[in-house]
Amino acid sequence: MQNYIGPELVLQKRQQYFYPCTSHFYRNPPQIVKGEMQYLYGHDGTKYTDFFAGVSVVASGHCNPEIAERTAEQLRTLQHTCTIYLTQPNVDLAERLAGVLPGELRRTFFVNSGSEANExxxxxxxxxxxxxxxxxxxxGLHGRTYLTMSVTGLSMWRTDPELAHDTDVTFIPRPHERGVSADEAGRRSIEALKAVLAEKGGEIAAMIAEPIQGNGGMITPPDWYFPEVKRLLEQYGVLLIADEIQTGFGRTGRMFAMDLWGVTPDIISMAKALGSGIPVAGFATTDKIAASFTRPSASTFGGNPVSSVTALAVLDYIEAHRLPERAVRLGALLRGGLERLAQRFPQLVSDVRGAGLMLGAELCADDPQRGAELADEVLEAVKDRGYIIGKNGVNRNVLAFQPPLVITEENIAGLLAALEETLAGL
Structure with a gap:
């Protein structure tokens, strides 16, 4: 075994050299040293089944050998140029994306991260x-650049307090409200949208939305919601930007989550699962809209040969192994198990929601502070039983399940057993 410094020294170095804003999960965190498809390994050899995937990033698995080999080969061949030079991988990737993007979206501008894509x-x-x-x-959560923070409604990620004075952004209620049906919450959101459009529709460039709010708590709208949003926006010439950073590339059971409702956005942003661990992102649109972007612009690392070849390998893997279909089948299995736990522990689990393999279980919705405390306890106890899960939500009381799409039925059964033992212990 290699000589790892161990979690205590890692924490010491973080405290010495990181900014104080950087936090971590767990009271007793492991030092993660290796990844292998749906598994992670600690410094002491402990094996964990990963049900968080770096917040939806490694959808094709950690260090997937089919993808990693192509990445390594490209690293040995041509590592970097900028778009001012001609290379083949990024144009091949743009062409490939045009074949999987919805509707007439076919032009992509490549960048490095989800924040940049939304910006x-x-x-x-x-x-x-x-x-x-x-x-x-x-x-909602859309990034940590200034413009993307301005359209982020989740207060914990609005780092600069002066963002509150940004008059260019109007927030409307999301289609979710505690104690209210999904349809009623959706109607209230739509009425707010109508009011904003009636007042200043001629001043609005676009509405940006996550199809399913990930960090906001796995908030999934009623089926009719986004079709109605798109219809209203079109009346005022307002574009719809779908932030598919977390939801894209098979996680929800479709290549893009907006496909669940038959909605084609005007612009789509993508990242995370596209590189399955290698930084690659982009925003895509139609020929007509892209024609307006004529002033010189470039991303130094966006669409570099290594990231482009990796993304092509990811798309090949998604198609060959039918990952969206796996997300539907295995997501139904996981959701069914979570719903059974909610029935057994109604005093703990208030709600289960999401789509495909992007699921959340809210704890103690009527007492979210207690729910947040329990979420931390659950994460710790489940980790000690060999499973990694996440947490999110406005109050940080929602257990998050966003595993690599290569997990198995056996993995799900094991997680549900560990979760049941943990909840019973509470």
């Missing part, structure tokens, strides 16, 4: 419409 999408909307304003959903 570019918002800029593109302003360039195309000649308007400045944006509509966003409360409790």
């Amino acid at each position: 570019g999408a918002l800029l593109l909307a302003r360039l195309y419409t000649g308007r400045r304003g944006f509509i966003a959903l409360e409790q």
Whole structure:
């Protein structure tokens, strides 16, 4: 075994050299040293089944050999140029994406991260419409650049308090409210959208929304919600930006989550699962909208040969192994197990929601502070039983299940057993 410094020294170095804003899960965190498909390994050899996937990133598995080999080969061949030079991997990737993107979306601008992808999408909307304003959903998360933070409604990620004075962004209620049916919450959100459009629709460039709010607590709208949103926006010439950073590339059972409701956005942002651990992201749109982006622009590392070849390998793997279909089948199995636990422990588990293998279980919704404390206890106890899960939500009381899409039925059965033992112990 290699000589790892161990979690205590890792924590010491983080405290010495990281910013104080950087936090971590667990009271007794392991030092993660190896990944292998759906598994992670600690410094002491402990094996963990990963049900969080780096927040939806490694959807094709950790260090997937089919993907890693192609990445390594490209690293040995041509590691970097910028888009001012001609290379084949990024144009092949753009062409491949045009074949899987919905509707007439076919042009992609490559960047490195989800924040950059959303920033570019918002800029593109302003360039195309000649308007400045944006509509966003409360409790959404779109990034940590200034413009993406401005359209982020989740308060813990609005780092600069001056963002509250950004008059270009109007927030409307999300289609979720405690104690209210999904349809009623959706109707309240739509009425708010109608009011904003009636008041200043001519000033709004775009509405940005996550199809399913991940960090906001796995908030899944009623089926009719986004079709109605798109219809209303079109009446005012307002674009719809779908933030598919967490939901894209098979996680919800479709290549993109908006496909669940038959909605084609005007601009789509993507990252995370596209590189399965290698930084690659982009925002895509139609020929017509892309034609408005004419001033010189580039991303130094966006679409570099290594990230592009990796993304092509990821898309090949998704198709060959039918990962969206796996997400439907295995997601139904996991959801069914979580719902049975909610029936057994109604005083603990208030709600189960999501789609495919993007699921959340809210704890103690009527007492979210207690729910947040329990979420930490559950994460710790489940980790000690060999399983990694996440947490999210406005109050950090929602258990998050976003595993690599290569997990098995046996993995799910083991997780559910560990979760049941943990909840029974509470």
